[in-house]
Amino acid sequence: xxxxxxxxxxxxxxxxxxxxxxxxxxxxxxxxxxxxxxxxxxxxxxxxxxxxxxxxxxxxxxxxxxxxxxxxxxxxxxxxxxxxxxxxxxxxxxxxxxxxxxxxxxxxxxxxxxxxxxxxxxxxxxxxxxxxxxxxxxxxxxxxxxxxxxxxxxxxxxxxxxxxxxxxxxxxxxxxxxxxxxxxxxxxxxxxxxxxxxxxxxxxxxxxxxxxxxxxxxxxxxxxxxxxxxxxxxxxxxxxxxxxxxxxxxxxxxxxxxxxxxxxxxxxxxxxxxxxxxxxxxxxxxxxxxxxxxxxxxxxxxxxx
Amino acid sequence: xxxxxxxxxxxxxxxxxxxxxxxxxxxxxxxxxxxxxxxxxxxxxxxxxxxxxxxxxxxxxxxxxxxxxxxxxxxxxxxxxxxxxxxxxxxxxxxxxxxxxxxxxxxxxxxxxxxxxxxxxxxxxxxxxxxxxxxxxxxxxxxxxxxxxxxxxxxxxxxxxxxxxxxxxxxxxxxxxxxxxxxxxxxxxxxxxxxxxxxxxxxxxxxxxxxxxxxxxxxxxxxxxxxxxxxxxxxxxxxxxxxxxxxxxxxxxxxxxxxxxxxxxxxxxxxxxxxxxxxxxxxxxxxxxxxxxxxxxxxxxxxxxxxxxxxxxxxxxxxxxxxxxxxxxxxxxxxxxxxxxxxxxxxxxxxxxxxxxxxxxxxxxxxxxxxxxxxxxxxxxxxxxxxxxxxxxxxxxxxxxxxxxxxx
Numbered sequence: 001x002x003x004x005x006x007x008x009x010x011x012x013x014x015x016x017x018x019x020x021x022x023x024x025x026x027x028x029x030x031x032x033x034x035x036x037x038x039x040x041x042x043x044x045x046x047x048x049x050x051x052x053x054x055x056x057x058x059x060x061x062x063x064x065x066x067x068x069x070x071x072x073x074x075x076x077x078x079x080x081x082x083x084x085x086x087x088x089x090x091x092x093x094x095x096x097x098x099x100x101x102x103x104x105x106x107x108x109x110x111x112x113x114x115x116x117x118x119x120x121x122x123x124x125x126x127x128x129x130x131x132x133x134x135x136x137x138x139x140x141x142x143x144x145x146x147x148x149x150x151x152x153x154x155x156x157x158x159x160x161x162x163x164x165x166x167x168x169x170x171x172x173x174x175x176x177x178x179x180x181x182x183x184x185x186x187x188x189x190x191x192x193x194x195x196x197x198x199x200x201x202x203x204x205x206x207x208x209x210x211x212x213x214x215x216x217x218x219x220x221x222x223x224x225x226x227x228x229x230x231x232x233x234x235x236x237x238x239x240x241x242x243x244x245x246x247x248x249x250x251x252x253x254x255x256x257x258x259x260x261x262x263x264x265x266x267x268x269x270x271x272x273x274x275x276x277x278x279x280x281x282x283x284x285x286x287x288x289x290x291x292x293x294x295x296x297x298x299x300x301x302x303x304x305x
Numbered sequence: 306x307x308x309x310x311x312x313x314x315x316x317x318x319x320x321x322x323x324x325x326x327x328x329x330x331x332x333x334x335x336x337x338x339x340x341x342x343x344x345x346x347x348x349x350x351x352x353x354x355x356x357x358x359x360x361x362x363x364x365x366x367x368x369x370x371x372x373x374x375x376x377x378x379x380x381x382x383x384x385x386x387x388x389x390x391x392x393x394x395x396x397x398x399x400x401x402x403x404x405x406x407x408x409x410x411x412x413x414x415x416x417x418x419x420x421x422x423x424x425x426x427x428x429x430x431x432x433x434x435x436x437x438x439x440x441x442x443x444x445x446x447x448x449x450x451x452x453x454x455x456x457x458x459x460x461x462x463x464x465x466x467x468x469x470x471x472x473x474x475x476x477x478x479x480x481x482x483x484x485x486x487x488x489x490x491x492x493x494x495x496x497x498x499x500x501x502x503x504x505x506x507x508x509x510x511x512x513x514x515x516x517x518x519x520x521x522x523x524x525x526x527x528x529x530x531x532x533x534x535x536x537x538x539x540x541x542x543x544x545x546x547x548x549x550x551x552x553x554x555x556x557x558x559x560x561x562x563x564x565x566x567x568x569x570x571x572x573x574x575x576x577x578x579x580x581x582x583x584x585x586x587x588x589x590x591x592x593x594x595x596x597x598x599x600x601x602x603x604x605x606x607x608x609x610x611x612x613x614x615x616x617x618x619x620x621x622x623x624x625x626x627x628x629x630x631x632x633x634x635x636x637x638x639x640x641x642x643x644x645x646x647x648x649x650x651x652x653x654x655x656x657x658x659x660x661x662x663x664x665x666x667x668x669x670x671x672x673x674x675x676x677x678x679x680x681x682x683x684x685x686x687x688x689x690x691x692x693x694x695x696x697x698x699x700x701x702x703x704x705x706x707x708x709x710x711x712x713x
């Protein structure tokens with residue numbers, strides 16, 4: 001049998017506050033009852049009751065404030081509590097919190113101004129991440145995520161729309177590397193389907209095949225086993241929202257790429273929100289209505305000698 | 306057991322043709338006299354054109370050999386298509402079917418098949434579908450085409466409806482089933498292409514080539530599988546893959562190179578013939594069994610020299626089916642024939658008697674062998690007969706009648 005020391009709790013009835021107040025109050029009322037008239041006794045009793053009422057109301061007001069503060073404290077603890085189950089994020093939270101605490105010690109107003117601007121931008125990015133969106137701006141580093149997605153075992157189908165406005169589209173080294181990842185995905189059994197939107201310069205209306213500047217790029221993908229569909233940009237003149245560069249990775253994510261005039265990435269946005277994937281899927285189906293399969297176009301051509 | 310007097314099992318393995326036999330015998334003699342000499346290697350690459358008259362008479366059966374490329378041209382001619390288009394040659398037909406499955410599921414998510422397919426091929430197709438996370442949509446047509454009222458238009462309609470309803474985008478068709486049921490493959494392909502893109506089309510022509518049609522003049526499919534050991538009568542098994550449709554020719558070749566380089570496709574004859582055509586032998590030629598290419602060349606030469614065309618030979622075989630059916634009906638056997646448009650030179654019979662139907666297929670086959678008749682038997686009292694290409698001779702009909710009576 002354990003003999004643990006139990007903590008000692010003294011009853012409130014034996015506390016000094018209660019005993020002292022009760023004894024003094026009782027002595028005062030006893031003196032009034034002995035030496036005072038009936039109206040005086042009543043007046044003093046009324047005064048004591050009013051004082052008691054006032055104290056009670058004041059207590060309630062303070063309790064409200066205490067409750068509010070408790071709520072604020074608990075809420076401020078909620079973030080680290082929910083993050084505690086995610087060690088990687090919790091570590092980042094601690095680092096950021098410590099950095100903000102250290103920043104608060106800096107009093108330089110210019111530093112503070114710049115810090116607040118940068119923090120606003122960071123907050124916006126974190127908000128985006130929380131909504132399932134990752135944005136890469138002015139960098140080709142999105143290709144790492146892109147390639148990881150294509151190599152992911154649960155992505156068995158990759159649908160892509162390539163808006164080719166310039167023959168240099170996806171001709172730089174990072175793009176060639178990404179294309180090799182496409183071919184490897186086909187080899188592993190991923191169904192890769194690409195609809196290529198071509199400007200009228202790159203696929204003139206009177207020509208059965210796209211121009212020689214872009215045709216080898218298209219042919220290589222077709223010959224490597226990608227399903228290729230072609231659309232002339234002019235065919236989408238009434239559906240400008242379909243002029244887009246995007247990829248749908250299984251039903252996991254959708255990526256949208258924006259390019260500059262030199263076909264370099266301005267921005268790549270990856271969205272894992274199911275609604276965004278659904279929207280991309282319906283967009284794909286709409287574009288597909290305009291697409292002619294490259295295989296069927298080739299079949300109309302005379303045999304190669 | 307007595308030797309076979311009536312061979313009706315071409316659908317399993319054709320009897321070796323006369324020219325194939327000559328090539329076989331002379332190749333064996335060359336193997337004894339030359340082994341793997343430079344003479345042999347040069348002959349293999351270039352053929353017999355440079356041989357003196359003496360050498361030609363020594364190896365007369367091999368004088369039709371003009372190299373791998375010429376063999377492929379001859380096969381293409383036999384298939385009614387452009388001799389310049391390519392042909393794959395393999396020792397193992399299962400490897401060819403695996404390649405065909407990879408080709409199909411490269412671009413297709415859902416391939417339509419019928420229930421006429423040869424089960425081992427269907428297993429390979431299903432396996433590849435599982436590997437790639439794709440679908441196979443089956444369509445039961447066997448019972449439909451056994452209905453005498455069912456015509457080709459009805460079949461086209463049924464296939465089209467199923468293809469569209471299931472959202473299929475690929476097609477694997479058996480042109481002639483191992484039980485002798487024929488599908489109008491090209492007509493079906495065209496009908497489907499009118500309503501939706503068919504991204505990839507593979508036809509199993511193992512029982513079709515040199516028997517029913519195998520007219521590839523329009524290059525309607527991406528890969529046509531055949532063999533030279535059944536109706537071509539080359540005897541030694543060798544698989545053939547005809548391809549060259551404009552949209553897929555390079556795709557097929559790139560996939561082939563990819564799989565050969567990775568070792569996922571490792572057929573010795575395929576590797577050898579690919580290398581010899583590109584003049585890049587890798588020193589493994591000594592391990593390849595080459596006899597099938599010579600007997601195939603002999604059989605092909607004989608087939609090309611034949612005056613009767615494949616359609617006219619089919620017509621003769623179909624008439625033989627009717628005559629054999631009549632004999633069977635009076636001998637206790639029920640013919641199992643599809644409707645007239647779907648008939649070929651192969652017929653199925655089923656015994657009318659339960660005691661025969663309970664016998665194993667091995668027993669049944671042996672019983673017919675004891676009567677001097679070679680055929681294939683199946684459980685349930687079924688036997689398969691491959692019709693001769695010439696009109697029944699009276700003694701053949703008598704022998705067939707006698708065998709059917711005895712076994713029944």
